[in-house]
Amino acid sequence: MIGIFDSGVGGLTVAKEVLKHLPEHRIIYFGDTARLPYGTKGSAFVQKYSIKITEWLLKRGAEAIVVACHTSSAWASETLKKKFKDVPIFEMITPAVADALKKTKNKRIGVIGTPGTIKSGAYEKRLLSADPSLKVYAKACPLFVPLVEEGWVSGGVVKEIIKKYLCPLKDKKIDTLILACTHYPLLEKEIKKAVGSKVKIINPAESLAKELKASLKKVSESGPKKSDKDHLFFFSDEPYNLKKISHLCFQKHIEVKVEDPF
Ligand code: DGL
Numbered sequence: 001m002i003g004i005f006d007s008g009v010g011g012l013t014v015a016k017e018v019l020k021h022l023p024e025h026r027i028i029y030f031g032d033t034a035r036l037p038y039g040t041k042g043s044a045f046v047q048k049y050s051i052k053i054t055e056w057l058l059k060r061g062a063e064a065i066v067v068a069c070h071t072s073s074a075w076a077s078e079t080l081k082k083k084f085k086d087v088p089i090f091e092m093i094t095p096a097v098a099d100a101l102k103k104t105k106n107k108r109i110g111v112i113g114t115p116g117t118i119k120s121g122a123y124e125k126r127l128l129s130a131d132p133s134l135k136v137y138a139k140a141c142p143l144f145v146p147l148v149e150e151g152w153v154s155g156g157v158v159k160e161i162i163k164k165y166l167c168p169l170k171d172k173k174i175d176t177l178i179l180a181c182t183h184y185p186l187l188e189k190e191i192k193k194a195v196g197s198k199v200k201i202i203n204p205a206e207s208l209a210k211e212l213k214a215s216l217k218k219v220s221e222s223g224p225k226k227s228d229k230d231h232l233f234f235f236s237d238e239p240y241n242l243k244k245i246s247h248l249c250f251q252k253h254i255e256v257k258v259e260d261p262f
Contacts, residue, residue: 025216
């Protein structure tokens with residue numbers, strides 16, 4: 001069983017890609033809605049709860065962990081990999097960076113994410129250590145998360161806000177843009193329009209799912225999935241607008257359990 005965690009509902013965009021690429025696997029999802037957002041919290045807070053959630057997922061039978069939250073990936077994945085040495089831990093940054101390096105031609109890459117992800121510099125560090133000749137332009141887009149959680153993924157207001165954040169990146173002549181936040185793939189259509197069709201968009205959820213598929217052959221499986229009911233979705237508090245978000249991700253409603261283990 002694959003354990004996937006996020007600060008809330010946004011990680012369902014990652015669960016969606018995991019289920020698309022690995023349909024035979026069961027997943028257990030945990031969204032920390034009681035403590036959301038992570039994107040504006042400090043690194044110690046994000047590390048503390050990322051450890052607690054990982055321990056909880058392992059106790060519930062997860063055999064591999066996907067850190068779907070980019071802020072957790074940025075602040076906590078190194079700590080998790082050190083603390084849980086025997087567990088395969090997958091984070092969002094490594095596969096997204098690998099895809100961006102493959103796609104860029106002019107070596108000008110944009111990264112957008114939460115204030116925490118951008119402040120951590122995790123994406124820039126990884127990109128520049130792979131290729132110091134790159135130009136990396138990173139920008140926090142804090143209004144994108146509430147827009148998506150409200151179910152606003154298109155229309156005039158959304159277009160205006162996206163334009164305001166992304167015009168400076170367009171001016172830098174980036175040819176590749178990494179959507180380094182769980183919610184941003186739901187804005188992909190409008191983001192594409194704002195930056196222009198020539199800019200290649202990296203959806204890290206897709207990159208992660210492909211990496212997971214290639215690696216998971218090594219991870220033992222606790223029996224094949226029998227039906228969609230075998231997937232488990234936990235939230236630490238009532239998720240806001242779950243109906244809308246689950247329809248945006250899965251085109252259907254999902255059954256969830258509300259339980260705060262901490
Ligand atoms: N899941 C977070 C991320 O991908 C976005 C929402 C939040 O700030 O908690 O960084």
